[in-house]
Structure formats: C-alpha cells, structure tokens
Amino acid sequence: MAAGLSAVDASPATTSPQPEPRQARPARGRKQHLLDFADWSREELMALLDTTDVMAQVLTRTIKKVPALQGMTVATLFFEDSTRTRLSFDRAARAQSADVMSFAAGGSSLAKGESLRDTLRTLDQLQADLYVVRHPVAGVPYQLTRWTDAAIVNAGDGRRAHPTQALLDAYTFRQRFGGGASAFEGKRLAIVGDVEHSRVARSNAELFTKLGAEVVLCGPATLLPREFAALPGVSVTHRLEEAVEGADAVMALRLQQERMTRGLLPSLAEYVARYQLTERVMRSAAEGAIVMHPGPLVRDLEVASDVADGERSVIEQQVANGVPVRMAVLYTLLVGQR
Amino acid sequence: MSRVVFRGAHLVDGAGDHGVHDLYVNGGVVEGVDLGGEVDREVETAGALLTPAFLDLHTHLRDPGQEQKEDLSSGLAAAAAGGFGTVVSMANTDPVVDEPGLVTDLVRRAARLGQARLRPAAALSRGLAGDRLTDFAALQAAGAVMITDDGIPVADSHLMRRACEYAAELGLVIQTHSEEPSLRAGGVMHEGAVSRRLGLPGNPDAAEALMIFRDGELARLTGARVHIAHVSSKRGMQVAEQLKADGAPITIEVTPHHLTLTDEALASFDPLYKVAPPLRTADDVAYLRDAVRRGVVDNIGTDHAPHTRAEKERDLLSAPFGIANLEVTFPLLYTELVLTGELGLPTLLHLLQDGPARVMGWEPPRLVPGAPADLTLLDLEAELPVEGRSFRSKAKWTPWEGERLRGWPRVTMVGGVLAFERGALAPA
Structure with missing residues (x-):
C-alpha cells in the first residue's frame, strides 16, 4: 500500500512556516459529502455554482492560489484510472493551499475483492479531511461514508454518479445562457448515447431536473432501457430528431467500443447513422443551443467533427470549468458556504 | 437420556x-x-x-472448506436458536458434496454436536460444474435426502432432464435454483427502475420465470419431484402456480427475505442486501405474500447463506450473494405477517413444519407419544x-x-x- 501512496506538500507561496493547529474534521450532521444530489437543495446547488464563479476569478489571477484550505488535507482515492479527473481535483485542492495525498489502486489486486473498510481504516490513519473517491463499482463512495468521519466527494462510481462532472456541465450551461437562479427554468437538455452505462448521464439528469430544466434521454433501447422514464422530470426517446428538436443543450455521451461485442449494438456504423450529432440534426435545436461532451471525444463517432469544432460546441469550456467547480465543491464541504 | x-x-x-x-x-x-x-x-x-421444531430445507452451512463463514457447530447451533430441529444443508461447499464419503462425514460429525439434526443435500453435478451427474443412489445410501446444485443454476436442460429421470426412479427430491444464467448474467440486484437509478447491473424476473418454467416442465415430463427453491418474483410464482395447477409434481419455496425486503434496500449500497435471487419490488413481495395466503407455497426455506464480514464489506460487484437469517426467520415472519393480521399463525407454522415435511415425503411432526x-x-x-x-x-x-x-x-x-x-x- 505504501508504494501507491505519495504525500506531496503543497505549501502556498506566501506563508510563514508557523505550524497551525490541525483543523478539526467536519462534524457529523452538517452537509458533509457530495455523493449524488439527493441531499442537496436547489438553493445549495445554485450557491455552489455561485462559488464556482469566485473560484474561476481566482484562476484568472497572476498568482492562482488562495489560502482557503491551508492546513487541510485532501486525499484522492482512485480505484480506477482517470488521470484527467484526478489532476483536476489535485489542482483544485492545491489552488486553495490544501495538502494532497494520492492513492491509486486502479488495476492492482487491491481493487478487487478487498474489504473496503480495511483499506479505508488504514488510510484513515493519515488523517485526511476529505477523500475524493473514484471506483469502477456503483456505491463504493456511499459505503465508505460508514467508516470515516472525513468528507467524501464522489469522483465517479461505476454507472452510478459523477456529480462534479454534472456540476461543471451545469456551470458551463449557465455561463452560456446567463441568468441567476432561473437559468435552468424552461430549458431543455438532451442527453444522447449510452445512457445505461453512464454515470455522467445519471448525474446530469438528476442535477438538471433539480435545477428546473427538462431532460430528454435518447439512445437505442439496449443502451437506454425504458425504466429511465421513471426518473422525475425525465423523458425517454429512441429518435435523435425528437430529442434534439427545441433542445437548448445536447450532450453526447462516450460510447465504449466494448458495447459492440456484448450484443448491445449491431455495429458502429449503425450507431453513427442513427445517433451521431451532425450539423443537419442540430439545426432543429433551439436558437443558440450548445453541444456538450464529457470527453474524451472520439471524433466522428458520437459527434461529427464540424459540430465538435463549431460555434455550438462548449466542449473546451467544460474541461476548463472542471477546476473551479471542484474548487467550489472542496471549499463548500471543508469550509462551508454561509 | x-x-x-x-x-x-x-x-x-x-x-x-x-x-x-x-x-x-x-x-x-x-x-x-x-x-x-x-x-x-x-x-x-x-x-x-x-410446537414441533421447524424444518429448514435450505441451509448453507459452508462446511467443509469454508469454515471462516460458518461450520457445522455454529450453523446447527444457529438453527436451534432459530427454532429449527432439522436442516437440509446445501452442497456448494469446498469440496462440493458430490461423493458419498462427504455425506457420511457430515452426518457423523453433525450427530455428535447435539444441535439441530443435519440431513445433507448432495450435488446434482460433479463439482457443480453442470456437465456430469453425481452418483445419486450412492449419495442417497450415504444419507443425502435431496439433490441440488443450489447456488448455480443447471444451465444444460438435457442434464436436468436426466437428473429428473434418475431422481424420480430413486424417490429423491431435486431442488432447483431456477435462474436462466445468460439472462441473469452479471446482475447483482433486481432489474428495474431502482437498478437503473442506482446504476447497478440488474437481473430480470424473466430469468427466474423462464427457468421455473423449464424445471416445472421437466418435472411434468419425467414425474420427478422438483422443489423450486426461493421463488422471488411475481412472474416466477405465477409460472410455478400454473405448472402446479397443471399437475406438474413441483413444490414451491419462498424465503423470509423475499417476503419482507425489496430492491429499494440496495439504495444503501450495502452488500448485506445482495442475495440470489435478488430482492424484488414491493409488488413482487405483495404477490409472494398473497401466494402464501392462498396456500400455493409449500414451505419457507431460509436460504441461510452466511459470509464473513470482510466479504460483505467489498464493493457490490465482488461481494458474495447471501443473507444469514436462521435466527430471525420465525420472529421476523411472526412480527411482519402474523401480528399484522396478514397471515394466520397456523399457516406460518405449517410452512415451517408439515409443509417442508411433505415436500420431502417425511412424517409430519406431531406432539404425540x-x-x-x-x-x-x-x-x-x-x-x-x-x-x-x-x-x-x-x-x-x-x-x-x-x-x-x-x-x-x-x-x-x-x-x-x-x-x-x-x-x-x-x-x-
């Protein structure tokens, strides 16, 4: 285990070496975790997006660092490889002067068949204030909350949830359309592709409906089972034209190549023909509609290149917004909002 | 004495x-x-x-080979603590109970404990591999009372047919874990709105209904006494009822957990609730309870399936299936079904006494000299x-x-x- 663990001191540029008393871990009872959005009210989520505005401003300064989380330790616990997400959290923590420890168990024998409690209890001796957890199986971040007093941020668990991705998508959306508390009212988000296997789809559906938008899910029935229509505020269609028509934002999901081998799709060509976002199909979207993709983008598969590179595309802004959103999440959980 | x-x-x-x-x-x-x-x-x-001590036709005692989960001593003591005087142990141990010597050993060791009586089941296929039958007659002579690959559905319909024919000739009960394996696939919970929401791989009720239909048809075809273990879904129960009404010589079991818990329990992401077949919807639970009231169900089998704490603290895909429930079965069902007025006490007792005895062809237990x-x-x-x-x-x-x-x-x-x-x- 020690081999996978590397503590890195991220002392801010401008501090005295005077040791501060350790910040107490957040007390049980207040809002402690970001696992999904079930426990978060619309007001709290809007406040998170407002905090993101502040963090984004910090990142435009010459010295992109504030002492907000000085003396606190954030541990990234990645049981599944994801360099981009881990680096984004890492940057978000360091930009607020937190110390960062990273534990990577992806691909190792540790990832399978271990007692999660045993793993966490060991790591817990290192006194992190917050864990950022990524795991290939749904529910692991929820399970971990039972065995630690530290805060837990779900950085993606199986097909279940990826709340910071959804928050950065919502932030990107609000950035584009403006408006404060009512930015999402009466708006429509279409999510296209492999919904069944997508934590991004689940989290976005949950967040956007909670913020007041309408969500349409679209994909072939093998990747979009009808039970999704049971989600509140969500409708389901298997026709791309129907999903895109009048939509303010269209999000294409990643399509894993392995889906083809499991009988879920007849062929890539058939998928592209039916569900690729093209200029032609985007013409029926609402005026000023945007195109989103959680990345990494496989060109001319989920999205035609001209759309991905066109003026509707906000794919690059999504990536850029990852850090301020995660800064806001860490800040809110470790320091609090109001 | x-x-x-x-x-x-x-x-x-x-x-x-x-x-x-x-x-x-x-x-x-x-x-x-x-x-x-x-x-x-x-x-x-x-x-x-x-009242006569209860009979459980479906107990995983994990002995031999998995004594970290349970052994004869702890498992049979748990049975006694739950009011059970006799249990039928499942054969999915390590090694699998597929040889007469293993049956003899279990019977001999259990008799020394002074706990619940043990009447072992033996495996249907060697090593539970699903391709060659075990020696039914020799296993029966050694003390095996039931033939089952419980834990692993018998995928090959031809093998199941031959097993039925052979068991019928010997008067042995075949117990089936009826789930169609390729449909069940990697499902860790009931497939439905909750599994979609939680993002966990689902196991559809159709997998159970299909396999119950196959197993019931084979019972009808061969005349074998086929005991359908742990029916969990409304569809599965409807298929089983229909087969029974059509005269197939099948008997039907339900478990305490399928009568009291639903798939919503998985929203906690706690592998304690991971069980096969999976916890179903409230609608399924209501239907199972109704089937119990209507007298369609022959027995309550616990499917007591203990695992170590560490195994149940894994993630939901790698944690093993099973709930340990011998010690709460009667109080749970008495409290949730009898005290609520849903079920008469005599019916509940029947499902734990005369019901399982009849499934096995044993004398119904009586308080007579x-x-x-x-x-x-x-x-x-x-x-x-x-x-x-x-x-x-x-x-x-x-x-x-x-x-x-x-x-x-x-x-x-x-x-x-x-x-x-x-x-x-x-x-x-």
Whole structure:
C-alpha cells in the first residue's frame, strides 16, 4: 500500500512556516459529502455554482492560489484510472493551499475483492479531511461514508454518479445562457448515447431536473432501457430528431467500443447513422443551443467533427470549468458556504 | 437420556391446538401429557407455545472448506436458536458434496454436536460444474435426502432432464435454483427502475420465470419431484402456480427475505442486501405474500447463506450473494405477517413444519407419544431487538439489525436434548 501512496506538500507561496493547529474534521450532521444530489437543495446547488464563479476569478489571477484550505488535507482515492479527473481535483485542492495525498489502486489486486473498510481504516490513519473517491463499482463512495468521519466527494462510481462532472456541465450551461437562479427554468437538455452505462448521464439528469430544466434521454433501447422514464422530470426517446428538436443543450455521451461485442449494438456504423450529432440534426435545436461532451471525444463517432469544432460546441469550456467547480465543491464541504 | 417436563405449555402442532398441558419428554421422544412423576429437568413455560421444531430445507452451512463463514457447530447451533430441529444443508461447499464419503462425514460429525439434526443435500453435478451427474443412489445410501446444485443454476436442460429421470426412479427430491444464467448474467440486484437509478447491473424476473418454467416442465415430463427453491418474483410464482395447477409434481419455496425486503434496500449500497435471487419490488413481495395466503407455497426455506464480514464489506460487484437469517426467520415472519393480521399463525407454522415435511415425503411432526422430541418453545409476547452480535451463526450481521420483533424461540429441543435456551429458565 505504501508504494501507491505519495504525500506531496503543497505549501502556498506566501506563508510563514508557523505550524497551525490541525483543523478539526467536519462534524457529523452538517452537509458533509457530495455523493449524488439527493441531499442537496436547489438553493445549495445554485450557491455552489455561485462559488464556482469566485473560484474561476481566482484562476484568472497572476498568482492562482488562495489560502482557503491551508492546513487541510485532501486525499484522492482512485480505484480506477482517470488521470484527467484526478489532476483536476489535485489542482483544485492545491489552488486553495490544501495538502494532497494520492492513492491509486486502479488495476492492482487491491481493487478487487478487498474489504473496503480495511483499506479505508488504514488510510484513515493519515488523517485526511476529505477523500475524493473514484471506483469502477456503483456505491463504493456511499459505503465508505460508514467508516470515516472525513468528507467524501464522489469522483465517479461505476454507472452510478459523477456529480462534479454534472456540476461543471451545469456551470458551463449557465455561463452560456446567463441568468441567476432561473437559468435552468424552461430549458431543455438532451442527453444522447449510452445512457445505461453512464454515470455522467445519471448525474446530469438528476442535477438538471433539480435545477428546473427538462431532460430528454435518447439512445437505442439496449443502451437506454425504458425504466429511465421513471426518473422525475425525465423523458425517454429512441429518435435523435425528437430529442434534439427545441433542445437548448445536447450532450453526447462516450460510447465504449466494448458495447459492440456484448450484443448491445449491431455495429458502429449503425450507431453513427442513427445517433451521431451532425450539423443537419442540430439545426432543429433551439436558437443558440450548445453541444456538450464529457470527453474524451472520439471524433466522428458520437459527434461529427464540424459540430465538435463549431460555434455550438462548449466542449473546451467544460474541461476548463472542471477546476473551479471542484474548487467550489472542496471549499463548500471543508469550509462551508454561509 | 433424561426426563424433561415442559410445565403448562400451550401445545400446538399440525393436527391442531391441544390446549395447555404439561408435556413430558423421555428417552428422546415425547412421552405424553400431564403424566406427573420424577423429572430431571423442568422447563417453566408460562403458557408459551410449544410446537414441533421447524424444518429448514435450505441451509448453507459452508462446511467443509469454508469454515471462516460458518461450520457445522455454529450453523446447527444457529438453527436451534432459530427454532429449527432439522436442516437440509446445501452442497456448494469446498469440496462440493458430490461423493458419498462427504455425506457420511457430515452426518457423523453433525450427530455428535447435539444441535439441530443435519440431513445433507448432495450435488446434482460433479463439482457443480453442470456437465456430469453425481452418483445419486450412492449419495442417497450415504444419507443425502435431496439433490441440488443450489447456488448455480443447471444451465444444460438435457442434464436436468436426466437428473429428473434418475431422481424420480430413486424417490429423491431435486431442488432447483431456477435462474436462466445468460439472462441473469452479471446482475447483482433486481432489474428495474431502482437498478437503473442506482446504476447497478440488474437481473430480470424473466430469468427466474423462464427457468421455473423449464424445471416445472421437466418435472411434468419425467414425474420427478422438483422443489423450486426461493421463488422471488411475481412472474416466477405465477409460472410455478400454473405448472402446479397443471399437475406438474413441483413444490414451491419462498424465503423470509423475499417476503419482507425489496430492491429499494440496495439504495444503501450495502452488500448485506445482495442475495440470489435478488430482492424484488414491493409488488413482487405483495404477490409472494398473497401466494402464501392462498396456500400455493409449500414451505419457507431460509436460504441461510452466511459470509464473513470482510466479504460483505467489498464493493457490490465482488461481494458474495447471501443473507444469514436462521435466527430471525420465525420472529421476523411472526412480527411482519402474523401480528399484522396478514397471515394466520397456523399457516406460518405449517410452512415451517408439515409443509417442508411433505415436500420431502417425511412424517409430519406431531406432539404425540413416541414422536421424536424435536420441539421449540416460542415466546410470542416479549419484544426484543435483533442483535447480530448475539447470533450463534458466525455471520453476526443482518439486514434486520435493531428491529424489534416478537416470537423469539426460547427453548429448542432436539431428540430430547436441550439444544438451545434463551433467557431465564426455571432450574431443574
């Protein structure tokens, strides 16, 4: 285990070496975790997006660092490889002067068949204030909350949830359309592709409906089972034209190549023909509609290149917004909002 | 062997309610009522219900080879604590119980423990591999009472047909874990709105219904007595009922957890609730309860399936299937079904006594002179919280932790020996 663990001191540029008393871990009872959005009210989520505005401003300064989380330790616990997400959290923590420890168990024998409690209890001796957890199986971040007093941020668990991705998508959306508390009212988000296997789809559906938008899910029935229509505020269609028509934002999901081998799709060509976002199909979207993709983008598969590179595309802004959103999440959980 | 009296007990068995009497046990059998005379031990019952000890046709004792989960001693003690006097152990151990010597060994070791009686099941296929039949006749001669690959559905319909034919000839009961494997696939919970929401791979009710249909048809075709284990879904039950109505020689089992828990429990992401077949919807639970009321169900089998704490603290894909429930089965069902007025107490007792006996072709247990003194004394009044740490089972964790239940077994006697005693008892 020690081999996978590397503590890195991220002392801010401008501090005295005077040791501060350790910040107490957040007390049980207040809002402690970001696992999904079930426990978060619309007001709290809007406040998170407002905090993101502040963090984004910090990142435009010459010295992109504030002492907000000085003396606190954030541990990234990645049981599944994801360099981009881990680096984004890492940057978000360091930009607020937190110390960062990273534990990577992806691909190792540790990832399978271990007692999660045993793993966490060991790591817990290192006194992190917050864990950022990524795991290939749904529910692991929820399970971990039972065995630690530290805060837990779900950085993606199986097909279940990826709340910071959804928050950065919502932030990107609000950035584009403006408006404060009512930015999402009466708006429509279409999510296209492999919904069944997508934590991004689940989290976005949950967040956007909670913020007041309408969500349409679209994909072939093998990747979009009808039970999704049971989600509140969500409708389901298997026709791309129907999903895109009048939509303010269209999000294409990643399509894993392995889906083809499991009988879920007849062929890539058939998928592209039916569900690729093209200029032609985007013409029926609402005026000023945007195109989103959680990345990494496989060109001319989920999205035609001209759309991905066109003026509707906000794919690059999504990536850029990852850090301020995660800064806001860490800040809110470790320091609090109001 | 000592002479024991249960003083002032309310005697109930499958033949009816016999009122309050002193019941005497002598030489391992029921001697009679209100006899008087010297006794070695007096059990003051204060009017509690004295009834034949329960029979469980579906218990995973994990012995041999998985003693970290359970062994004969802990498992049979857990059975006695749950009011069970006889259990049929499943064969999915390590090694698999697929040879006569293993059956003999289990029977011999269990007999020494003075806990619940053990009547082992043997595997249907060698190593549970699903391709070659075990030696049914030799296994039966060694003491096996049932043939089953429980835990692993028999995928090959031809093999299942031959097993049915062979078992029919020997008068053996075949028990089936009816789930179509390629449809069940990697499902860890019921497939439906909840599994979609949670992002966990689902196991559809169609997988169960399909396989129950196949197994019932093979029973009809061959005349074998096929016991459909742990029917969990409305569709599965409807198919089983129809087959039964059509005259297929099948019997139907349900478990305590499928009668009381739903797939919503998985929203906690706690692998304690991971079980095969999976917990279904409230609609399925209601239908199973209705089937029980209508007399379609033959027995309640616990499917007691203990695992270590560490195994149940894995992620939901790698954690093993199973709930350990021997010790809460009666209080749970008494509290949730009988006390709520959904089910009569005689029906619940039937499903744990005469029902399973009939499935196996055994004498229904009775409180009559000469009958084996396998008895359980049930306290229907005291309400106690479920406390996993007090379980005799090695699996000291339970979905019902902290729930306040009534109907706890106070004493269980097996063959005239007090195998279990809870709480204060009058000294002998």
